[in-house]
Amino acid sequence: MPAAQPPAALFAMNPAHLPQLFPSRQMARLRELAHIDPGLVVRDFADPSVAAVLATTEVLITGWGCPPIDADALRAAPRLRAVLHAAGSVRHMVGDAFWERGITVSSAAGANALPVAEYTLAAILFAGKDAFRLRERVRAGRTFPDPTTAYPKLGNLGRRVGLIGASRVGRRVLDLLRPFDLEVALHDPHVADPEARALGAEPLPLDELLRTCDIVSLHAPDIPETYRMLDRARLAMIPDGGVLINTSRGALIDPRALTDELVSGRIAAVLDVTEPEPLPADSALLDLPNVFVTPHIAGSLGNELERLGRTVVEELERLTGDGPLAHQVHRAELAISA
Known part of the structure; x- marks a missing residue:
């Protein structure tokens, strides 16, 4: 104009x-x-x-x-x-x-995507080191095992990371992941396979991504088509010991099914968004050693x-x-x- x-x-x-x-x-x-x-x-x-x-x-x-x-x-x-x-x-x-x-x-959504992507990158790298759970173990037991022998499965070399959604945030995360020795997969029904590969990710159907990735990070929009996209059946596909990261919206995940999975200890989660939000004071998620909850801080603050x-x-x-x-x-x- x-x-x-x-x-x-x-x-x-x-x-x-x-x-x-x-x-x-x-x-x-x-x-x-x-x-x-x-x-x-x-x-x-x-x-x-x-x-x-x-x-x-x-x-x-x-x-x-x-x-x-x-x-x-x-x-x-x-x-x-x-x-x-x-x-x-x-x-x-x-x-x-x-x-x-x-x-x-x-x-300014693109500018707001950057701190969310930075938060996600930090969560992915910490998850690969199992830092969140081990912090709780140290705090509870006040013991410090020899890290060179106690944690043979830790590390980010070749760790498989699956991103759900090539949104502005998802694309920023893909950019930030490029320097690391990770295997990255992407599911987004609106992104063709050649574009996904150009973004630095292996295109996969959602169920295959969930079954094959150690760390899964949600970056899909909150629209009717994505409501409860991670239901009980799909959460069960995440491998034992996997980590789910959500900086998108709580509505994308079935909250009861998520709570059951996390209470069981089978998987872990980094949750910047939840449903409901905020969580009630008596929520089981707030006391679990395998759950890291932050109060919707990933976006611009x-x-x-x-x-x-x-x-x-x-x-x-x-x-x-x-x-x-x-x-x-x-x-x-x-x-x-x-």
């Missing part, structure tokens, strides 16, 4: 996130590119106090806590041409009326939020210049993505 004058822009999100998304250096760049009031953050598009500014807004800069941009909101913003989302999925923020209006939307804000600023530069957006979201993508 090249323009002679900077476009009128407006923040729409939970204002608590604004200082970390756009610290002073990013806010200064943003204000050079657009007319925007850093003190005005909309939480309700129907609020009469924002009607005048919404009526002139050309670009919405959104984030977590943005209200749905529905038909009423669109009527209140007749000049709106673009939405730049400083977070991940836009699925629940935009609907039919939005797409029918032809508004451009961009997301703390100083990582600036990366999301920087992505939006860079998209705004493209929007007001001559280049195409680097992170535009298209309607068709939402059927198979988060």
